[in-house]
Amino acid sequence: MxxxxxxxxxxxxxxxxxxxxxxxxxxxxxxxxxxxxxxxxxxxxxxxxxxxxxxxxxxxxxxxxxxxxxHGRKVKKLEASLQNVDLPPILPKKKKKPYPIPITKIQQAARADKKLAQMGIEKPLEPPKNGLLVPELIPVAYEVVGAWKILISGLARLLHVVPVHACSECSDIHVALAGHNIQDCCGPTSGSRKSFHSWVKGSINDVLLPIESYHMYDPFGQRIKHETRFNYDRIPAVIELCIQAGVELPDYPSRRRTKPIRMLGKKVIDMGGLIEEPELHSSYGSESSIMELDTYRIQDRYSPPAESDVPKIAQQTVKAYEKVKRGVTKLMKKYTIKACGYCSEVHVGPWGHNAKLCGEFKHQWRDGKHGWQDATVDEMFPPNYVWHVENPKGLPLKQTLRKFYGKAPAVLEVCMQAGAQVPDKYRSMMRLDIVVPEKEEARFVA
Known part of the structure; x- marks a missing residue:
């Protein structure tokens, strides 16, 4: 017309x-x-x-x-709903991890600090870089600790109901009644098994990867040496971050400064003096405050839940997982956390420790020392992606159909199989909107 x-x-x-x-x-x-x-x-x-x-x-x-x-009228943008989203690529182990901050910006900041030091001007520092607390982040730290307790206790109870399998040769796990048949094992004896996994019973440390850090009374004090590493306790890195952000734990005290630290370039010219660290009397007894914050033998402390309570516990665990991740992201925007560029070691503080414990790529060249750089959220609180199973009691996943399967963080996969509603942002990652074809139909799918 x-x-x-x-x-x-x-x-x-x-x-x-x-x-x-x-x-x-x-x-x-x-x-x-x-x-x-x-x-x-x-x-x-x-x-x-x-x-x-x-x-x-x-x-x-x-x-x-x-x-x-x-003009003056809101126009809705048409957002296409994605059916599938690829996971972040697996970084090669024979290469250092990329810097979260571009190396050019790191060099520019270093040159600016050096120029100020040559002119005799102190480096401007804001909390918490100067050793003082950030008042608005203290409630966030307490919220993270509370969510962490709910997270590990909920997982400990759900693992009595939801079966988890771990490979004895590599770090992969699978959440289902039986292990999958996907040939992606990279263990030392995978060649004799044609890359099939060797499944054993998994635990909470397979689902929630234990990232630990040394607890320091004064993070700005003397650095941990290789000979003095046994003088410091190792606790979950999330808890150590919350302690430095303002959480008070009786068994793990932390120095609270009232005067800021002064620095000239990379040199600390005034840190308020060295204070003798109090003796730690922490133990894994019934009165220890760290006992309910650590995953060590936590499944033995919780009995299997009633069948009617399983979906409720699973939903609470999902909410706690999201709270911990959101809170850690907020805290890491202010507090400095270092991660090794070669292994999974993490240190909460302005400088990394000097313990020679790195055994990854070319550690002989570094005498076992870690290659410290700024940490990311996934290094501090790793998601540990696993294959998503639509029917946990059905047939195992097949190698020929692996491109149709999605993945999800292990915690969410456990909670989903226990009856929880997974947030919508994970649907495309888990490929819930894709119908997996039969084995003989797969070759007709584009």
């Missing part, structure tokens, strides 16, 4: 020199069925050049859209 064009008023053409014709035309306002647009009454000065004066005139049609029709 054709739409009648608006009335056009032409002014007479005026012949100019060298075959140039000049004129003006006026378009009257007329609305067309074009979304968010219309024609306006605007005068256009038209000048067209011809090779000779006797050339045939050409008719020119100009369309103009009105952007003012959408």
């Amino acid at each position: 054709l739409q009648q064009l608006p009335a056009v008023v032409y002014s007479p053409w005026i012949p100019l020199k060298k075959g140039v014709l000049s004129g003006s035309m006026e378009l009257k306002t007329s609305h067309f069925p074009i979304p968010n647009s219309s024609f306006l009454g605007i005068k256009f000065q038209v000048t067209h050049a011809y090779e000779n004066e006797n050339a045939t005139r050409r008719r020119i049609i100009i369309f103009c859209t009105d952007s003012r029709l959408t």
Whole structure:
């Protein structure tokens, strides 16, 4: 169906020199069925050049859209719902991890600090870089500790109901009634098993990877040496971060400064003096405050839950997992955490320790010392992705259909099989909207 064009008023053409014709035309306002647009009454000065004066005139049609029709009005963007999202690539072990902050920015900051030091100007520091607490982050730290307790206690009870299998040769786990048949084992004897996994019963430390850190009374004090590493306790890194952010635990005290630290370049010129660290009397007895914050033998301390309480516990565990991840992300924006660029070691504090415990790629060149760099959230609180199983009691996953299977964090996979509702942001990762074909149908799928 054709739409009648608006009335056009032409002014007479005026012949100019060298075959140039000049004129003006006026378009009257007329609305067309074009979304968010219309024609306006605007005068256009038209000048067209011809090779000779006797050339045939050409008719020119100009369309103009009105952007003012959408001014001041919210326009919804059409967001395509993704069916599947690929996971972050697995970094090679024979190479250092990439820096979270570009190396050029790190070098620029180092040059700026060196220039200030040469001029004798102190380095400007804000809390918590100067040793003082950030008042608005103290409630966040307490919230993370509370969510962490719910998370590990909920997982300890759910693992009595949900079966978890771990490979005895590599770090992979599987949450289902039986282990999968996907050939992706990279253990030392995987060649003799054709990359099939050797499944054994898993524990909570297989689902929630134990990332530990040394507890220091004064993170800005003397660095931990290799000979003095046994003088410091190792606790979950999330708890150590919360302690430095303001959480008070009787068994693990922390120094609270009232005067800021002063630095000149990389040198600390005033740290308020060295204070003797109090003796720690922590133990894994019934009165220890760290006992309910650590996953050591936690499954033995909790009995299997009632069948009617399993979905409720699973939903609480999912909420606690999201709270911990969100809180750790907020704290890491302010507090410094170092991670080794070669292994999974993490240290909470402005400088990494000097313990020679790294055994990864080319550790002989570094004398076993860690290659410290800024940590990411996934290094501090790793998701530990596992294959998602639609029917835990069905047939094991097959190698030929692996491209149709999704993955999810191990904690969420356990909770989902226990009856919890998984947040929508994980649906595309788990590929819940994709129907897995049969083995003989897979070759017909594009």
